Amino acid sequence: MSTITETGLLAGRNxxxxxxxxxxxxxxxxxxxxxxxxxxxxxxxxxxAATHGGRYIDRLAPVIVLFSAAYGAVGTGxxxxxxxxxxxxxxxxxxxxxxxxxxxGRIVGDLVRAVLVAAVxxxxxxxxxxxxTGGPLAVLGxxxxxxxxxxxxxxxxxxxxxxASSEQAVSGALNTPVTLLLFLSSGFVPVEQFPGWLQPVVRxxxxxxxxxxxxGLSGGGPVLLPVLFTGAWAVAATVILVPLAVRLYK
Amino acid sequence: xxxxxxxxxxxLFGQGLLLAGRNxxxxxxADxxxxxVVFPVIFVFGFLALFGNLLEAxxxxxxxxxxxxxxxQWMFSVAITAAFCFASDRRNGMLAxxxxxxxxxxxxxxxxxxxxxxxxxxxxxxxxATGYVAGFRFQAGLPAALGFVALSVGFALxxxxxxxxxxxxxxxxxxxxxxxxVVYLPLLMIxxxxxxxxxxxxxxxxxxxxxxxxxxxxxxxALAGGGPTAGPVLTAVAWLAGLLAVFSAAAVxxxxxxx
Numbered sequence: 079m080s081t082i083t084e085t086g087l088l089a090g091r092n093x094x095x096x097x098x099x100x101x102x103x104x105x106x107x108x109x110x111x112x113x114x115x116x117x118x119x120x121x122x123x124x125x126x127a128a129t130h131g132g133r134y135i136d137r138l139a140p141v142i143v144l145f146s147a148a149y150g151a152v153g154t155g156x157x158x159x160x161x162x163x164x165x166x167x168x169x170x171x172x173x174x175x176x177x178x179x180x181x182x183g184r185i186v187g188d189l190v191r192a193v194l195v196a197a198v199x200x201x202x203x204x205x206x207x208x209x210x211t212g213g214p215l216a217v218l219g220x221x222x223x224x225x226x227x228x229x230x231x232x233x234x235x236x237x238x239x240x241x242a243s244s245e246q247a248v249s250g251a252l253n254t255p256v257t258l259l260l261f262l263s264s265g266f267v268p269v270e271q272f273p274g275w276l277q278p279v280v281r282x283x284x285x286x287x288x289x290x291x292x293x294g295l296s297g298g299g300p301v302l303l304p305v306l307f308t309g310a311w312a313v314a315a316t317v318i319l320v321p322l323a324v325r326l327y328k
Numbered sequence: 329x330x331x332x333x334x335x336x337x338x339x340l341f342g343q344g345l346l347l348a349g350r351n352x353x354x355x356x357x358a359d360x361x362x363x364x365v366v367f368p369v370i371f372v373f374g375f376l377a378l379f380g381n382l383l384e385a386x387x388x389x390x391x392x393x394x395x396x397x398x399x400x401q402w403m404f405s406v407a408i409t410a411a412f413c414f415a416s417d418r419r420n421g422m423l424a425x426x427x428x429x430x431x432x433x434x435x436x437x438x439x440x441x442x443x444x445x446x447x448x449x450x451x452x453x454x455x456x457a458t459g460y461v462a463g464f465r466f467q468a469g470l471p472a473a474l475g476f477v478a479l480s481v482g483f484a485l486x487x488x489x490x491x492x493x494x495x496x497x498x499x500x501x502x503x504x505x506x507x508x509x510v511v512y513l514p515l516l517m518i519x520x521x522x523x524x525x526x527x528x529x530x531x532x533x534x535x536x537x538x539x540x541x542x543x544x545x546x547x548x549x550a551l552a553g554g555g556p557t558a559g560p561v562l563t564a565v566a567w568l569a570g571l572l573a574v575f576s577a578a579a580v581x582x583x584x585x586x587x
Contacts, residue, residue, distance in 0.1 A: 101502060101503060101506055104506065105506060108510065109509070109510075112510060112513060112514070113513075116513065116514060116517040116518070119517070119518065119528065119529065119532065120517050120518070120522055120523055120527075120528070121379070121522075121523065121527075122529070123527055123528070123529065124379075124382050124383070124386075124523060124527050125382065128382055128385070244356075246356065246358075246359050247358065250358070250359065250362045254362065254366060254367075254370070257367070257370055257374070258370060258374070261370065261373075261374030261375070261377065261378055262374070262377065266378055266379075267378055267379065267382060271378075271379075271381045271382055272377055272378075272381070273377060273380070273381070276377055
């Protein structure tokens with residue numbers, strides 16, 4: 079079997095395991111949606127007033143999509159950790175398949191999952207007034223940016239899973255940076271609302287950059303620069319995390 | 329401690345504290361530090377950075393407004409941990425094991441409540457200390473500050489009675505804590521926790537104003553910031569007393585049936 083077929087098969091296994099667990103699905107889909115509606119309810123009027131009539135949902139839906147991609151990586155880390163400890167990865171290693179297929183299958187399967195969850199989230203956000211106004215190409219670009227963003231966190235998750243000593247350590251080590259990035263992003267409030275000294279951090283945050291790209295690709299606004307910066311983050315993550323993951327895996 | 333007996337107040341508390349120690353040690357130190365220290369600090373500063381300026385524009389000093397909300401959030405988290413622990417104790421047979429031992433049954437409850445109180449106090453200490461760095465102050469004197477702590481712990485134990493009832497009915501700790509997260513998040517967010525009630529859309533404002541979490545938050549803010557305290561504190565205590573009566577009845581029922 080070629081590495082690509084093996085990767086596809088193993089990605090399918092991970093996706094099926096996800097789809098068969100109501101708890102994982104609820105956690106991945108329901109939690110971001112609840113957060114979306116709650117944020118809209120609690121902060122919609124305040125932020126709407128501060129941005130002079132800008133619609134909060136246009137900004138909020140993209141950030142929730144990105145949050146669920148980053149938050150989903152916590153599940154990736156825990157899932158991969160469980161696979162490593164339960165012996166299934168050792169079993170795969172004893173089989174006549176490429177060693178890297180196991181790692182690639184995990185990443186590809188969870189990338190597909192992240193895009194599917196993003197599709198569900200945007201569909202529900204549609205009910206709250208979120209719209210794609212840029213045509214089919216912009217929609218494709220939107221989901222491509224989601225995948226690019228998820229790529230960063232998935233590799234982080236597998237590295238953490240291989241380095242950690244317990245399941246709690248995996249989710250702790252991933253939850254903390256994800257929560258920090260969410261708070262310090264321009265997703266919930268415009269960057270000008272942050273204290274001056276924090277604004278550079280907020281601007282450089284991949285969640286802010288990818289969020290700007292998604293806002294541009296759905297409701298309109300600058301696209302090129304935010305997409306390039308998100309791409310730069312993805313390249314940096316690839317250069318640092320992928321070799322690290324492969325080395326730890328071997 | 330006398331062994332071989334079940335009754336007596338001495339046993340209830342002696343054994344209860346022993347079980348509390350066990351309950352506290354169940355969570356690893358790293359986990360406790362991350363959930364009870366690192367995360368509250370992130371939340372205080374995170375919300376301040378996010379919404380501080382927006383609310384200052386409305387004349388609210390957010391550094392004074394926010395810490396009680398984070399305290400209430402962590403009291404919920406203590407209660408959800410309690411449910412998680414009861415459900416896993418039931419699943420792995422620990423509750424049944426307690427029954428076969430010659431220890432007071434009430435000690436299991438006392439052990440849970442004492443462990444919850446310790447975790448609640450730790451969270452309150454961390455959040456208030458973080459709040460002080462950000463500009464939060466107890467402005468109404470020591471008795472009011474102690475009242476703040478007592479009301480917070482009382483809230484944690486009340487909610488904990490309710491969540492424990494759920495935890496004792498279930499054998500699936502992960503499902504219980506996932507369910508409780510879905511319940512608590514709306515209760516907390518659709519209250520005056522993060523923004524004042526008048527910042528909500530008009531149709532939901534009556535709910536925001538009259539739900540118990542808002543009552544507790546109003547009382548905590550009055551105890552911290554001064555001003556008239558008797559009214560809000562009485563309302564909050566009345567809510568907690570009512571809820572405690574219902575929740576503890578449910579918890580006792582669930583505890584009797586749990587095997």
